Amino acid sequence: MARKAGTSTAVVSYVINDGPRPVAAATRERVLAAAAELGYRPNRIARALRSRTTGVVGLVLADASNPYFGALARHVEQALDRHDRLTMIGNAGYSAARQRHLVDRFLDARVDGLIIVSADGADDVAALTAAAGVPVVYVHHGPAGGRARVVAADNHHAVHEAVAHLRGHGHRHIAFLSGPDDGGPVGLRRAAWSAAVAGDPGSVLLRCDYSRAAADALTRRLAGEGALPRALVAATDEQAIGVLSGAWSRGLDVPGGIALISLDGTPESAHTAPALTATRQPLRAMAEQAVGLLFDDASRAPAARAPLAVRRSCGCQK
Amino acid sequence: MARKAGTSTAVVSYVINDGPRPVAAATRERVLAAAAELGYRPNRIARALRSRTTGVVGLVLADASNPYFGALARHVEQALDRHDRLTMIGNAGYSAARQRHLVDRFLDARVDGLIIVSADGADDVAALTAAAGVPVVYVHHGPAGGRARVVAADNHHAVHEAVAHLRGHGHRHIAFLSGPDDGGPVGLRRAAWSAAVAGDPGSVLLRCDYSRAAADALTRRLAGEGALPRALVAATDEQAIGVLSGAWSRGLDVPGGIALISLDGTPESAHTAPALTATRQPLRAMAEQAVGLLFDDASRAPAARAPLAVRRSCGCQK
DNA sequence: CTGAAAGCGCTTACAG
């Protein structure tokens, strides 16, 4: 390539990267012409070896087939692309071992940074990444310690919006469908709900796994026992969708028999039967914030708020 | 590292890679001990530069937030991991330009291969990849030419299963909800349906975009006109879910008013209201096949069949 | 079985 242009590799580098040294216009033309003729494609691997930066970021996420994580992954990839970075992805499922495996492989590959979108098992991989000197940002859910940088939506605000809206429909008891335990973001949501209903014994706490199947089964069971609440806030879309399908199969009307609001608000919540009223997490903004944090090391921005998308499942006539 | 072990870099390489030259047991021990002590992490970038293989595969997909593509992406990543490869991912949306951009970036990064899971715009990037000597496998949808390696499920079989099942419920006219045009896999499904209903004029062809919103709107409109078919095969889960939500909002019972079968069968189709009967595409097998094809260059395996998951939307009492 | 050396394709001081 340098030979074809009749110049040195240094000059080729200067024109390709538009710096850091100036190049005479005529020389630049010759290099560009040669590059076009040869279909020259700069080797990023060689560049990475020399410059110690790959332009690649590792994204570890729980499960891309869950639409919430899938949407987040898409936004992270696109934010990274806007910053001219490539995305290496890995699904950790709900296994800490697999998460460590992925982080290890990503460090081997010399990623410039790591974004971790973990489900409930966000165990801290700080030891590994600190040793490698690679920055990490968590999205949705950070490790317990508290020293990590994490971006998440404003869970407190979202829960209060949901509870207030259901009260506006005349409900006095507002139940909450939480996850199996009180860890992670759902734990925060659960705490916000506890505060909002302030110990009202008629506002019951329900629990099930984060899956449609689990929420579906729970709903069927409670319907069979006549123990279903009249107004419910579901911690996640997956669970809300399971409630919808369980209610349907028991011939129970939503929102007539049970009014429902979900706290994720992924795009698909708009097309369930009936359409879910939900607080919509600003996934794109969260992804952008995470990428910004990774490279600019800006101070932590305030948690973005999730606006309430009013649809049918709460009782509105929309 | 080599200095720490008191040996040459060549020997370090031999023990790390377990070859290609033998190493004395005592020397090996010394190297391993030094590696453990230093937390030695072989630099894959340097290795890639020297050996001209990165161990990275590029995955271009339409949209990870669509559960069908998201699930496929997860299976591809896991199949790649089993083959000890890393996955670089990019969402092309429905833009050919963005797809080319991603392929370009992936080639810059020197991926060992490319897996393309395109939506309807699977334009052929063969020119780029052939110039770079990088193998490509398409999943779900191949380019028009026909020379490319593509893995997809047996669309013909799935459609016939669906039509036969609806006939078993006593329906004589079986409508089909297709995409906006007859390209890609949906075109194949549409053709299979045409053959199955053999020109019965009562079996109408419907079309809309591949989104819940579009199918929802179409269903509402047809319900308003009293023009909804009594039995329908939807080309995709997204469309079937839109039909469900449109029917619900018009107070129309599924399966009583309209019996429905979908042709994707992603996991979430099991928890709609009502649960969707669907032909379940063997996504994991497809991903495994694609990865196998990429590296082993085995002859094209027969298209995997999609078994019918019988649930409620078809009229069964499940 | 082991070491010294070349070279993968870049970037970047250093001379000119």
Next chain:
DNA sequence: CTGAAAGCGCTTACAG
């Protein structure tokens, strides 16, 4: 403004 050279951290012939 440009070229010759070193070096990023590996792998792999080539000698010994």
